[in-house]
Amino acid sequence: MTTLTGELLHPSITDPEMDSMRLLSETALRFPDALSFSSGAPYDGNHDLANLSYYTDRYIKHLRDKGVPEARISRLLFQYGPVNGLIQDDVALMLRQDEGIDVAPEAVMITHGFQEAALVALRGLFTSPRDVLLSVSPAYVGIRGAARMLDIPIRGVPEGPDGLDPDAVAAAARAVRAEGGRPTALYLVPDFNNPSGTVLPLDARRRLLEIAEEEDLFVLEDNPYGLFAREGETMPTLKSLDTRGRVLYLGSFAKSAFPGARLGYLVADQEVTDASGTVRTLAQTLSKAKAMYSVGSSTLSQAVIGGYLAEHRHDLRSATRELAAVYLERLDATLAALARHFPPGGDHGVSWNTPRGGFFLVLKVPFTADLAAMERSARDHGVSWAPMTMFHLDGGGRREIRLGFSNLAPEAIDEGIARLARFIADTPRETPRSAPRETTGDTV
Amino acid sequence: MTTLTGELLHPSITDPEMDSMRLLSETALRFPDALSFSSGAPYDGNHDLANLSYYTDRYIKHLRDKGVPEARISRLLFQYGPVNGLIQDDVALMLRQDEGIDVAPEAVMITHGFQEAALVALRGLFTSPRDVLLSVSPAYVGIRGAARMLDIPIRGVPEGPDGLDPDAVAAAARAVRAEGGRPTALYLVPDFNNPSGTVLPLDARRRLLEIAEEEDLFVLEDNPYGLFAREGETMPTLKSLDTRGRVLYLGSFAKSAFPGARLGYLVADQEVTDASGTVRTLAQTLSKAKAMYSVGSSTLSQAVIGGYLAEHRHDLRSATRELAAVYLERLDATLAALARHFPPGGDHGVSWNTPRGGFFLVLKVPFTADLAAMERSARDHGVSWAPMTMFHLDGGGRREIRLGFSNLAPEAIDEGIARLARFIADTPRETPRSAPRETTGDTV
Numbered sequence: 001m002t003t004l005t006g007e008l009l010h011p012s013i014t015d016p017e018m019d020s021m022r023l024l025s026e027t028a029l030r031f032p033d034a035l036s037f038s039s040g041a042p043y044d045g046n047h048d049l050a051n052l053s054y055y056t057d058r059y060i061k062h063l064r065d066k067g068v069p070e071a072r073i074s075r076l077l078f079q080y081g082p083v084n085g086l087i088q089d090d091v092a093l094m095l096r097q098d099e100g101i102d103v104a105p106e107a108v109m110i111t112h113g114f115q116e117a118a119l120v121a122l123r124g125l126f127t128s129p130r131d132v133l134l135s136v137s138p139a140y141v142g143i144r145g146a147a148r149m150l151d152i153p154i155r156g157v158p159e160g161p162d163g164l165d166p167d168a169v170a171a172a173a174r175a176v177r178a179e180g181g182r183p184t185a186l187y188l189v190p191d192f193n194n195p196s197g198t199v200l201p202l203d204a205r206r207r208l209l210e211i212a213e214e215e216d217l218f219v220l221e222d223n224p225y226g227l228f229a230r231e232g233e234t235m236p237t238l239k240s241l242d243t244r245g246r247v248l249y250l251g252s253f254a255k256s257a258f259p260g261a262r263l264g265y266l267v268a269d270q271e272v273t274d275a276s277g278t279v280r281t282l283a284q285t286l287s288k289a290k291a292m293y294s295v296g297s298s299t300l301s302q303a304v305i306g307g308y309l310a311e312h313r314h315d316l317r318s319a320t321r322e323l324a325a326v327y328l329e330r331l332d333a334t335l336a337a338l339a340r341h342f343p344p345g346g347d348h349g350v351s352w353n354t355p356r357g358g359f360f361l362v363l364k365v366p367f368t369a370d371l372a373a374m375e376r377s378a379r380d381h382g383v384s385w386a387p388m389t390m391f392h393l394d395g396g397g398r399r400e401i402r403l404g405f406s407n408l409a410p411e412a413i414d415e416g417i418a419r420l421a422r423f424i425a426d427t428p429r430e431t432p433r434s435a436p437r438e439t440t441g442d443t444v
Numbered sequence: 445m446t447t448l449t450g451e452l453l454h455p456s457i458t459d460p461e462m463d464s465m466r467l468l469s470e471t472a473l474r475f476p477d478a479l480s481f482s483s484g485a486p487y488d489g490n491h492d493l494a495n496l497s498y499y500t501d502r503y504i505k506h507l508r509d510k511g512v513p514e515a516r517i518s519r520l521l522f523q524y525g526p527v528n529g530l531i532q533d534d535v536a537l538m539l540r541q542d543e544g545i546d547v548a549p550e551a552v553m554i555t556h557g558f559q560e561a562a563l564v565a566l567r568g569l570f571t572s573p574r575d576v577l578l579s580v581s582p583a584y585v586g587i588r589g590a591a592r593m594l595d596i597p598i599r600g601v602p603e604g605p606d607g608l609d610p611d612a613v614a615a616a617a618r619a620v621r622a623e624g625g626r627p628t629a630l631y632l633v634p635d636f637n638n639p640s641g642t643v644l645p646l647d648a649r650r651r652l653l654e655i656a657e658e659e660d661l662f663v664l665e666d667n668p669y670g671l672f673a674r675e676g677e678t679m680p681t682l683k684s685l686d687t688r689g690r691v692l693y694l695g696s697f698a699k700s701a702f703p704g705a706r707l708g709y710l711v712a713d714q715e716v717t718d719a720s721g722t723v724r725t726l727a728q729t730l731s732k733a734k735a736m737y738s739v740g741s742s743t744l745s746q747a748v749i750g751g752y753l754a755e756h757r758h759d760l761r762s763a764t765r766e767l768a769a770v771y772l773e774r775l776d777a778t779l780a781a782l783a784r785h786f787p788p789g790g791d792h793g794v795s796w797n798t799p800r801g802g803f804f805l806v807l808k809v810p811f812t813a814d815l816a817a818m819e820r821s822a823r824d825h826g827v828s829w830a831p832m833t834m835f836h837l838d839g840g841g842r843r844e845i846r847l848g849f850s851n852l853a854p855e856a857i858d859e860g861i862a863r864l865a866r867f868i869a870d871t872p873r874e875t876p877r878s879a880p881r882e883t884t885g886d887t888v
Contacts, residue, residue: 047522060496116737151595
């Protein structure tokens, strides 16, 4: 048997930086009794296994109701099908109702989740080693991973309490250019960023679109959590404000339906003229990349999600009102427990932000919050979390932890924060001087 | 609205060479009445839409029968699950019965079809721009596409009537090294290659594994058609003969079950030692790449395929006997119709190979068989096919066409070959001198 060492494999597989997610979940798995704030898994809910075959059959009925002939339905579900998918019209209807995004089905590509949508978009738009991806920092690890898979350099733009500052984006684009690179696209989550929970204000959204035009940037808008805003606090997506075709919108059904389906979509309505003068949408043009990743997306996943959309008249915002209430209750429970255990004015050295929604918040602690600290927390105090260094693109976050509360019931949150308070009380404080400086911090 | 030109996109999206598949299917779509030998789609069969929910529920029963607790089954199907999949044990059972491949479930990764398995393997094994993929030529277009997506250079090794000559592989590896490259892996389909239908003899299989060891090559063995050999003619897979851990085996359920599930797998039982000294299988190590492509594979697809495997006691070779007979009948019908229309000794200038199985055969014709010729054939004579130039990696195949017979009933094959004979008779012959030389031929 051949034995290989990791060094023989591509760095996207072996870099410790890329390994942090696995190390995190392995550490969590070694302490199964620990209450876990370390993941961003959605609420397990009261899923009924019978729903899987129910929604499959519901989608078949949906096609029959639309008058699709039986033999065609069979071919659509069993055969190689259209690369860009079967349910683009259903997703377009949903986007119009839920997000005010008005695009033709031809501007939609159905993908195997956010990751494939991101890889397809990056593969299409990044053409030379000079091309640089700008990204909000801290950022979801999946975008960094996608860029690394394609050897695309990524440059973090640090966000503030209100998300990305558009002028900081412009400055980063100019800095990349000054170094001989081409800033090609900007990645961000305007609504409840993972990990920070920030929301970009409306005026910053408009300004960001102007900057994108001025600096010739595409914008990759990732929106997994926007559906779960409080009533009356829903913000317009960048895509719905985009009059100049700058935004590619990346969506997922992992949180609005369930993760197992591995279904997401890319909205790219920009027009592309090919060498023969034919005009197609960017989504249609990128089908060549989609074909090389996985040909079409699973027809079974598309049937279940298509059935779910049809059942709810393509109105997921209404269909997920109860679910949104669950997440908001968990956020509120986390904030309330934190306030009880770390009262204002106390000598605990702990502070946190107060997002209005999403799955996460960030806690500042008076010591280095690395994987070794997380292991002590899980082993000795029965509570796990994620080091913020995992999400920072340019160092930083060494004394911060991400708390993901989406998959914990309020009672578990109360107990988990109590355990966390004991862990923090038990951990020797470092004075700022003894800690490495934020800006030079290694990521885990 | 932004209008882009194709030149702004990555060459894997816009190169005419990569566009041939789309042009081919568009041409075929423009002439819907033409009988199509141009695709490799499997037999449409007598698929029953009710089977989709049946097999989903069958898999749930399979898990219950194994004693998996109800809450765990629900989490496996609805939540984010294990990146490498849910049904590796089922696939390992199948591989032992069907192919004599004896690996642990930990050596199996479930993927979104062959394409994702190939991308994961290529991403892991190819670490520097010097690394070169050797491939049988002519080859399935998907492997070329996967390599192009990752900017991996690919070098064709021409095959003969009995597939790849192992010594030609050794010579190609040495030639790459002499040019300063690193020959990293070899791609081939040992059983019924697409497009040529060749089968690698047993002694060449053994020799190829020795060459892989001598030249330090991994072997990517792609086996979509091996299940459909004639009784008594099944050949051992390279993986089952591999004692030195040289082979990564890539499988797909597109032909053994149905393409819509978009489900395949990668077998990689090589041991990898990481920086901390932990030993994992290569399949486990590559889960980092799989996570970045699409996290896990669709649980719905895994449930349907897992249910199908359980229903057939993991013995797909027996389960597909009738299907194999369908394909062999179609191959025989194609060969018989060709013999009728192009009798031996006739002045037709047409010849073909006689594969023992698979979905394809290759016809030599006395004129340039490019997309323009295919369009004339479809428009004026009602029959479509694929130019062989699409599959050659280093030019060649200009006067050859691929006939895919897997999705045509015998009567349609008879009629299609009659139409093809009229098209060929109607097309002016080119003398070899007037045609461009094979070795300099542009691909379509």
